[in-house]
Amino acid sequence: MGRITVKDIARLLNINPSTVSRALKDHPDISKETIEKVKQVAEELGYEPNLQAISFRNRKSRLIGLIIPDMNMYFFPSVIKAIEDRVRAEGYNLLVLHSNNSLRGEQNNTKICDRLGVEGLLVSVSAESENLSHFEELTERGVPVVLFDRIVDRRDFPIVCIDDVQVAGKVVKHLYDRGFRKICGAFDDPHLSISKRRRQGYEKMLQDLGLEVKPEWIFHADSSETAGEKMAEVLDLPDQPDAIFSMSDQLLVGIMQACLAKGVEIPGEMAIACISNGLVPNFWKPHITYMHHSGEEVGAIAANVLFNMIRNNPVPHMNWVETNMVVQSST
Amino acid sequence: MGRITVKDIARLLNINPSTVSRALKDHPDISKETIEKVKQVAEELGYEPNLQAISFRNRKSRLIGLIIPDMNMYFFPSVIKAIEDRVRAEGYNLLVLHSNNSLRGEQNNTKICDRLGVEGLLVSVSAESENLSHFEELTERGVPVVLFDRIVDRRDFPIVCIDDVQVAGKVVKHLYDRGFRKICGAFDDPHLSISKRRRQGYEKMLQDLGLEVKPEWIFHADSSETAGEKMAEVLDLPDQPDAIFSMSDQLLVGIMQACLAKGVEIPGEMAIACISNGLVPNFWKPHITYMHHSGEEVGAIAANVLFNMIRNNPVPHMNWVETNMVVQSST
DNA sequence: AACGAGTGCGCAAACGGTTGCGGTGGAAAA
DNA sequence: TTTTCCACCGCAACCGTTTGCGCACTCGTT
Known part of the structure; x- marks a missing residue:
């Protein structure tokens, strides 16, 4: 009744789980016949890798956290959309949290992201956020934090916004x-x-x-x-x-x-x-x-900065987002 | 440099990790003095439990999936807000995914939720979704799926919407x-x-x-x-x-x-x-x-139905959301 | 015949936390 | 003095997957 695991496949084929694991990722050590058999059985049984186990084993969550102050209809939906698209394209998943514009909420959200082991955090800070020390637990462990739009300019965190x-x-x-x-x-x-x-x-x-x-x-x-x-x-x-x-x-x-x-x-x-x-x-x-002032552009740039940091590429502290004037009617 | 684990605390106090684990949750088998010491050290070292490890061990992700067709500004932000509030209040986390109004996107999202081991799934289906078989892998393993607003009425899934x-x-x-x-x-x-x-x-x-x-x-x-x-x-x-x-x-x-x-x-x-x-x-x-037609109400009811299912409480197939007419000016 | 280089696979440990079970030591009961 | 009992804690296995290491076996080369 539970989900299929590599062990199940191994047992069925009388081979070792490690062989199954390698076969599923076309490891050169494994013969073509074995690879074929393993993949076929995996297909038949509808095997889906357990991402929790993989995350745990690799100490990588493939998760990006996004903390926004509030879920208003005007700006953040487009930001979220752009960020999610990029995050997904990178093979990650996005966790969206809102802080209700409170410092407490933001701190809680940060803690949750920490406990879940996010590999990066995008934040638009709450109205109450002056002190940003709650993010330091993350940065100290090498988890990049990027602030966008509603920012507090501390040299520690790259920021993405318009001028x-x-x-x-x-x-x-x-x-x-x-x-x-x-x-x-x-x-x-x-x-x-x-x-x-x-x-x-x-x-x-x-x-x-x-x-x-x-x-x-x-x-x-x-x-x-x-x-x-x-x-x-x-x-x-x-x-x-x-x-x-x-x-x-x-x-x-x-x-x-x-x-x-x-x-x-x-x-x-x-x-x-x-x-x-x-x-x-x-x-x-x-x-x-x-x-x-395009929310999608802000989101796209913020995500880009974050993934650069994840890849240890150097990123500028300030990341300006372009704006353009749209003049309408007689105004 | 890595995060603090129970093992670190155990080593520091010359006790067993299992004792630390029990102490942190006030297990009656552990003496008050030990509990005190453990908690103090945990505090000092800034211990944060690794939710990945816990999820893995318990085979529970404490994750709820939410799939929406598109991140438009009109309706879904308020739905998301309500759902996230409830999900968080229940001690779960929310994963928001959008399908770009395509069946493929919805299927991919469902697979991701499956692999991540979500404990429940809320879906507003895409314009292309007639066949809902991609959700069956989840329901077969006992993971509840609730459809809301943009629904397809199959008896298998409870639905939440207005009449x-x-x-x-x-x-x-x-x-x-x-x-x-x-x-x-x-x-x-x-x-x-x-x-x-x-x-x-x-x-x-x-x-x-x-x-x-x-x-x-x-x-x-x-x-x-x-x-x-x-x-x-x-x-x-x-x-x-x-x-x-x-x-x-x-x-x-x-x-x-x-x-x-x-x-x-x-x-x-x-x-x-x-x-x-x-x-x-x-x-x-x-x-x-x-x-x-309140998005927040739709979200709140959908989340409620889902948690009832998670708790194995019986839920009706149809869950109507109330509406009320707001008459303005002369129309 | 002996040696070297590969090929294909298994063994076991590890990631962090939890938990059933069992053991020790000291105090109370017989 | 022996038995019983309980408070307190350690041991080890486990969740699913990955990976370094090593073993056995086959070929081709001297």
Whole structure:
């Protein structure tokens, strides 16, 4: 009733399990006839190698861990997709874990990956993660850890992301070039370094352009709903902005909902530009202008860096992901 | 440099590995002092049990497999989230695999799950899956398989989904009750049984209401883009519908894009109602009316059925997921 | 005839943790 | 004093697969 093992095949053919093992992988020590017989019996019995036993014996799990802060619909699905494709192409399997944006969850997930013996770990850190010491148990044992997108820049771990400061600046500059001078900024959780860096790029560009940085025109939100609420407040200000920079698709949704609810004409009364995975800005008419920040590309590059590390190839500390501006309608 | 094992602890304390093993799990045969010492040393050395070894020895992987057709942003992220939460709460880990909507991919994924020794498998089948024999290797060895959402109804496997026929009918009926009589229908890949059933419910309700089923008003699309194209064609018909039923969020996006592109007023010129996970219909103003089909609920119920099977509790063959109508604006 | 070089296969250990069984030593019961 | 009993711990086997080593046997070469 249990599964077929090499021992079963060996017993049936009156040979040694070691011979079966070698025959199944065409070892030159084994005669062609024996190889034939073994393979035939294995086929007939429907033999499937026990990966647990193999992993255990080789002290290799063929497992890659992926820890994401949350399973939102906007960015991580495409990242996961790209990573899984690559991981599978390399003959590995992927374990996806989410930390619920908490440090505790991230630490637990890391421990699980450790206990399962993952051979590499890809992480987009939680909002609470400043201290990254929980990854050191892994790196000390030679298990590579790569941070992507939501990162904390410690020299110990290679990071994969866009140049957030520059990219945010470029989007703001784009709005400026189109004549907008009162540019509001919407950012994710203020604890996230990705939020800090994008806000930094936004503020720096405003200053470089000689524009004022108005705190009333800047808000942080970690969900579409709160972004909508904050946006509604901005729309009630006596001194209203004429444009909005949104650092993500998730915030864009809330912003659009707020604008549509108030009947704000876009881009007539309010221009919008954002950083996006590429789908969401096209939901509305006219389409929203965005800087394309491809989740699939981030995933592909992160996986690539990881496998280079697994193969002991040198990898750069910073791995920039390209972005490109997609200008739509009159914005 | 390698990881700490029970043997290391045993050597350090001049005791037997078996004593260490028992001490770590408070076996009554071991004295309190020994337990203390062992635990202290384990703590100091940062001992982490090797789950591979444990899985191997116990012939239990503590792994659950999840196979989805594709990593789209609309439905599966919420399903995955719910499943992972439950799986983790049970002390298991989740392996997420996607089949790229191909039978081959699904078969490969199943084989991988088999080789890894998963203790249960959750599947949303690919568009190409009619024959489900690849799952039998697992069920024959007592590994439960549960199908959800995109299902094929074979008596062998419990299924978790909404009552697609009835739900689609209800949405159509809702449009009818609001006075619409020319109701277009948008469905996913025609090979999917979920598409067939929802279309069946749509057509049956039209007939029950004495309305004509017009083939020109029915289209199938497996992406937002093609849905948009097909919708644009419908909008060019001489005899235009006054309402649309969309069977999913993904199609809704394409439909909305087409309507917005043509300047069709919603719901004035065209009423829309759909089956949705609940977020997408609120992207626009006015919000789109929808039948709420919660991905999280589907995931939670599917996981629940699976764990009941793992515990040898009896489970029903059909496991219905509840839906509820969310009526918005004037539609 | 003796030697060398291969060919084909078996033996046994190992990976880390668990567990049935058995043994020792000391205290209590007979 | 002998027997019984229990608390505490060690021994060894086991899970399935792999692999270094070595043995037996066959050929071809001097």
